[in-house]
Amino acid sequence: MLAEADNGAELAASMAELKAYLRIESDGEDAVLAGLLRSAAALCEQFVGQWLIRRGARETVPADGRWHRLAARPVVAIGAVAAVDDAGAVTPLPVEAYAIDIDASGDGWVRAVRPGNRLAVEYQAGMATDLNGVAEPLRQGIMRLAAEHFVARGDEGAAPPAVVSALWRPWRRMRLS
Structure with missing residues (x-):
């Protein structure tokens, strides 16, 4: 049995970075972007087999x-x-x-x-106390994945870009059972 705290609050600092990456100046999409950041960070943790935020x-x-x-x-x-x-x-x-x-x-x-x-x-x-302390390739992959999901809204057949797994792969830790 494993319990963990939510790490959504620590990702809020990256909202401005994601908005700049997508060239979004208004606040109308903030809730969607925050959800995409949390989702991309959770996918990153699953891929690398490590918690990002302490x-x-x-x-x-x-x-x-x-x-x-x-x-x-x-x-x-x-x-x-x-x-x-x-x-x-x-x-x-x-x-x-x-x-x-x-x-x-x-x-x-x-x-x-x-x-x-x-x-x-x-x-x-966890690797760091907040997303800004995580290794830059991991952060960049999270930003790119969140941006890709934002751009591909409504396109169910969209696949994540290969560059994301390439950025995350050096931090991947797998366990053999």
């Missing part, structure tokens, strides 16, 4: 004594770790009851020292 997550993993990788990445901080019993009651654990690690590729890891039911882990993941 936000909090809560995940539950087995407390079986083995290391478990957290779902979101790149993990920047692991906060609270708690035990979850069969009834769903959550009890904070002392530091000596679990182990945590963040590896060089940004994967977060957690394990219970003593096996139990489940662990609830709260952590932060």
